[in-house]
Amino acid sequence: MALLKALRKEKGVITANTFQCRGFGLQLRRKYMGKRQTAGYSVRVVTVVVQAEQADDLFEYIFYQVNFDHPCPGLIYQGDLLAATPYTLPAGVQEEKGE
Amino acid sequence: MMTRAGHTITLLTDVRLITCIVQRGLGDIIVNAAQEAGAQGATIFYAKGSGVRERLGILGVAVEVEKEVVNIVVSSEQLETVFNNIYLAGQLDTPGMGFMYVSPLEKAATYIPEELVAQLEKLDRLDKQHREDSS
Secondary structure, eight states, X not given: OHHHHHXXXXXXXXXXEEEEEEEEEHHHHXXXXXXXXXXXXXXXXXXXXXXXXXXXXXXXXXXXXXXXXXXXXXXXXXXXXXXXXXXXOOTTOOOOTTO | OEEETTXXXXXXXXXXXXXXXXXXXXXXXXXXXXXXTTOOEEEEEEEEOXXXXXXXXXXXXXXXXXXXXXEEEEEXXXXXXXXXXXXXXXXXXXXXXXXXXXXXXXXXXXXXXXHHHHHHHHXXXXXXXXXXXXX
16 A cells, blocks of 8 residues: 555654545545445555654654645544554565565 | 645644444444534444453354444544434443443544635634633
8 A cells, every 4th residue: 555655665664554444424425426325435544653753743744645635535633542562573574576 | 733835734633533333234323323413424344342242142142243343533522412422323321232432632634625724713713812802
């Protein structure tokens, strides 16, 4: 996924996850020509866990990366975690094919 | 507001995240209840639950192990109305139907049309003025 790739390559973030889910909202309905899709629309959620001092910078980075400054369905939010363990990759992990 | 190279991010700072976990198939009822109460959007994803299921019903089959998790971001002002509406619509007072919780959020942002930002700023100014006048 483009955002995860950009986060890793440009910001060095390896603690991001994504999953597919159903989304509901007015802007989504507008994007799909106003048709009401009762089952919702297929959307992606990305969660990013980072150090508190990096958070504001990444919030802004993601906002512009996903074009939230233009008409576009979606929302970004930021909250505090009470605790987290550090995560690092072992040395020599190869990039996935196509990256 | 955050500004970068002529662009501005309008930050929503008085927001909360409602997370509601219900049996599979009931997520849409929760979303409808939230939207009726004024919530703008929601996301639903599937999850597998575990807990007291084994102790409920015959052979533990009474409560679906497949769950739907509903996430809804609302303003603090809307929180109580949306929370209550979801609680009633989801029958969360019935054992095994599900539960929900609210998390504080530091900030949120999305695309907001300029005319709407102008309206919100005007309302904010009027609100501040009203508070100053009354104090």
